[in-house]
Amino acid sequence: xxxxxxxxxxFVNARVExxxxxxxRRMSGELADDAFKPLRLMNxxxxxxxxxxxxxxxxxxxxxxxxxxxxxxxxxxxxxxxGHFTTRQNIQFNWxxxxxxxxxxxxxxxxxxxxxxxxxxxxxxxxxxxFAGAAIDEVADPRPYAEILRQWSTVHPEFSxxxxxxxxxxxxxxxxxxxxQFHDIGLHLKKNDKGELGFGFYIGGGQxxxxxxxxxxxxxxxxxxxxxxxxxxLRVYNLYGRRDxxxxxxxxxxxxxxGVEELTRQIDEEFARLxxxxxxxxxxxxxxxxxxxxxxxxxxxPEGWESLARWKKADEGFARWVERNVHPHKNPDYASITIxxxxxxxxxxxxxxxxxxxVADIAEEYGFDEVRVTHEQNLVLPHVALAxxxxxxxxxxxxxLATANAGFITDIIACPGLDxxxxxxxxxxxxxxxxxxxxxxxxxxxxxxxxxxxxxxxxNACGHHHAGHIGLLGVEKKGTELYQITLGGSADEHxxxxxxxxxxxxxxxxxxxxxxxxxxxxxxxxxPEETFLEAYRRxxxxxxxxxxxxxxPAEAA
Amino acid sequence: xxxxxxxxxxxxxxxxYVIETEERQAGEGEIALLPLExxxxxxxxxxxxxxxxxxxxxxxxxxxxxxIGRIALVAVTFPAFNDGRGFSQAVWLREKVGFTGSxxxxxxxxxxxxxxxLRTGFDSLAITNPVAIARLEAGNLPGIAEHYQPSxxxxxxxxxxxxxxxx
Numbered sequence: 001x002x003x004x005x006x007x008x009x010x011f012v013n014a015r016v017e018x019x020x021x022x023x024x025r026r027m028s029g030e031l032a033d034d035a036f037k038p039l040r041l042m043n044x045x046x047x048x049x050x051x052x053x054x055x056x057x058x059x060x061x062x063x064x065x066x067x068x069x070x071x072x073x074x075x076x077x078x079x080x081x082x083g084h085f086t087t088r089q090n091i092q093f094n095w096x097x098x099x100x101x102x103x104x105x106x107x108x109x110x111x112x113x114x115x116x117x118x119x120x121x122x123x124x125x126x127x128x129x130x131f132a133g134a135a136i137d138e139v140a141d142p143r144p145y146a147e148i149l150r151q152w153s154t155v156h157p158e159f160s161x162x163x164x165x166x167x168x169x170x171x172x173x174x175x176x177x178x179x180x181q182f183h184d185i186g187l188h189l190k191k192n193d194k195g196e197l198g199f200g201f202y203i204g205g206g207q208x209x210x211x212x213x214x215x216x217x218x219x220x221x222x223x224x225x226x227x228x229x230x231x232x233x234l235r236v237y238n239l240y241g242r243r244d245x246x247x248x249x250x251x252x253x254x255x256x257x258x259g260v261e262e263l264t265r266q267i268d269e270e271f272a273r274l275x276x277x278x279x280x281x282x283x284x285x286x287x288x289x290x291x292x293x294x295x296x297x298x299x300x301x302p303e304g305w306e307s308l309a310r311w312k313k314a315d316e317g318f319a320r321w322v323e324r325n326v327h328p329h330k331n332p333d334y335a336s337i338t339i340x341x342x343x344x345x346x347x348x349x350x351x352x353x354x355x356x357x358x359v360a361d362i363a364e365e366y367g368f369d370e371v372r373v374t375h376e377q378n379l380v381l382p383h384v385a386l387a388x389x390x391x392x393x394x395x396x397x398x399x400x401l402a403t404a405n406a407g408f409i410t411d412i413i414a415c416p417g418l419d420x421x422x423x424x425x426x427x428x429x430x431x432x433x434x435x436x437x438x439x440x441x442x443x444x445x446x447x448x449x450x451x452x453x454x455x456x457x458x459x460n461a462c463g464h465h466h467a468g469h470i471g472l473l474g475v476e477k478k479g480t481e482l483y484q485i486t487l488g489g490s491a492d493e494h495x496x497x498x499x500x501x502x503x504x505x506x507x508x509x510x511x512x513x514x515x516x517x518x519x520x521x522x523x524x525x526x527x528p529e530e531t532f533l534e535a536y537r538r539x540x541x542x543x544x545x546x547x548x549x550x551x552x553p554a555e556a557a
Numbered sequence: 558x559x560x561x562x563x564x565x566x567x568x569x570x571x572x573x574y575v576i577e578t579e580e581r582q583a584g585e586g587e588i589a590l591l592p593l594e595x596x597x598x599x600x601x602x603x604x605x606x607x608x609x610x611x612x613x614x615x616x617x618x619x620x621x622x623x624x625i626g627r628i629a630l631v632a633v634t635f636p637a638f639n640d641g642r643g644f645s646q647a648v649w650l651r652e653k654v655g656f657t658g659s660x661x662x663x664x665x666x667x668x669x670x671x672x673x674x675l676r677t678g679f680d681s682l683a684i685t686n687p688v689a690i691a692r693l694e695a696g697n698l699p700g701i702a703e704h705y706q707p708s709x710x711x712x713x714x715x716x717x718x719x720x721x722x723x724x
Binding site: 005006007008010011014015018021022025030031034035038039121148151152153154155156157158159160161162227235238239243273278279280281282285288289 | 614638639640641642644645646648649652653667669670672673674676677688699700701702703704705706707708715716717718719720721723
């Protein structure tokens with residue numbers, strides 16, 4: 001993974017001191033609260049319902065065990081003993097004191113971490129495939145490019161006061177695990193017919209109250225032009241993106257209102273001016289950054305094949321966990337594993353300090369010292385030998401981290417909701433806990449198969465409900481919480497936005513409604529391998545609507 | 558009280574540029590900062606040099622191009638601390654339109670924006686905020702010497718990679 005050099009260390013230390021000065025000016029009253037707001041946001045400090053929240057950046061979700069231990073330490077010392085992993089592959093601490101934050105940032109800096117640009121109207125943490133560098137279906141590792149983008153976008157003098165936040169995601173595999181089509185810029189790293197690397201360039205995807213799947217504006221931008229082309233997009237957006245209404249300020253609205261052809265023309269005109277200039281990436285620099293992400297040396301461990309078969313036979317729980325949470329690796333003697341942060345009935349994405357320490361220990365002993373955060377709010381050990389799966393499973397089980405549900409109905413994405421967030425209408429977390437409990441038995445989950453439920457407590461869609469196979473959106477109607485259900489959303493290479501199925505449900509009736517949807521699916525699927533999403537795409541909303549609201553279309557309105 | 562600061566000379570005792578209002582017109586030895594439309598009219602109707610123009614965030618800087626050699630100063634307005642269009646206007650003025658005269662930030666010029674302004678091509682600031690004035694007087698500007706991207710202001714190469722700058 002990337003390691004700081006002296007330049008990075010000088011920078012991050014200077015940034016901590018700059019923020020310390022801003023906090024001191026805020027405390028003394030020299031800095032007005034409204035002017036302090038964008039400054040604290042760009043340092044990850046967010047004001048929530050009950051307290052300040054600190055969101056720490058985990059660039060493209062990659063950490064080493066030392067960094068994971070630091071997060072555990074911060075949870076213990078400055079918070080209430082836990083942290084919350086987010087859909088941007090970051091971690092949030094919900095209860096720090098504002099006056100402690102400069103010290104927390106200084107502690108983070110000692111392990112090469114920071115909270116820069118995890119909030120605010122700037123370029124946010126660049127996200128990527130959690131299996132990057134390990135995945136069997138990858139053309140090239142996307143993380144070197146994510147790192148180059150991270151560096152380039154850090155405290156950018158021109159793009160720190162954009163109309164709205166700006167999110168970039170990058171995948172290096174055909175199967176998109178980074179949801180690039182729901183990002184302001186989505187990058188699909190690929191090879192052209194000459195074998196050169198470049199990017200399928202998407203812009204204008206996003207969720208929120210007006211969801212859009214991104215538009216592809218170029219099939220192949222050469223890797224050397226990554227920063228020049230991205231600059232052209234950002235400059236056009238900074239100049240012309242709407243600033244009169246924060247709900248219309250994302251680039252997706254600019255794309256929609258200007259038209260993708262005209263906007264692409266403007267971007268290309270600016271790119272023509274920048275092409276070949278000082279933003280052009282020299283091959284040597286790309287290589288030097290890529291060197292940091294070189295795969296570890298994988299010794300041959302073929303004995304794992306035989307042991308794995310034996311362990312699976314001996315322990316049904318282990319077999320289930322392997323079935324769901326262990327993923328193919330480039331090297332056949334190895335695997336990537338998902339550490340579920342979705343215990344049955346638990347809070348999606350939360351980890352205690354002890355759990356984080358346990359993950360750090362396991363990664364150090366069995367996982368080449370690497371941990372990833374997924375945008376689905378789980379953790380990943382990208383490189384584990386098959387021969388080590390059993391001890392890893394035992395250690396995870398001891399830490400309460402071996403739930404065998406990756407990609408199942410209980411692997412729910414949920415926003416923090418009304419329990420933490422000042423914007424929310426609804427309590428996403430208790431609802432996700434109820435659903436998880438209802439469908440939590442291993443047999444039930446296995447019967448239902450792959451299914452993504454995503455819950456947002458308000459229209460801002462932090463829980464990605466638009467992209468859920470089943471999406472739940474908390475709305476407020478006449479002072480009561482209601483949940484609207486959407487079906488058929490997806491965030492992979494065949495992205496789609498879920499369709500609202502009908503009127504909303506009271507919180508206590510949502511889980512029953514989901515049960516009805518599940519029973520309907522189980523009744524109409526052609527075979528057990530036909531997933532919920534495939535079945536929905538085949539039959540459309542009608543059978544589900546009829547099951548929920550009765551056959552009369554008038555009643556369903 | 559608004560004060561004018563330049564990168565070269567610090568706080569200026571006498572600044573000739575005036576944003577005209579009903580009460581305040583440019584007098585002898587002073588230069589009016591004209592809004593874009595007024596400027597374009599005046600520039601087209603005369604051969605005057607030493608003109609000055611004040612831009613609003615939505616103004617298209619490319620419209621200045623035909624007259625660029627006759628402009629002594631362009632003022633770019635920051636209507637609020639969170640409106641960053643002026644940074645891109647400045648970059649375009651310097652890099653696309655080729656403006657080499659004085660570029661001034663006016664409006665909500667707050668201390669923490671100043672490092673960004675200086676990097677995107679501004680060399681002059683109109684400042685009202687007392688904290689910003691005090692810190693500039695003390696020569697105590699915020700900002701970080703390490704930069705992860707080139708910008709308008711020339712800077713020494715940073716360590717290791719082509720996109721880094723220092724100073």
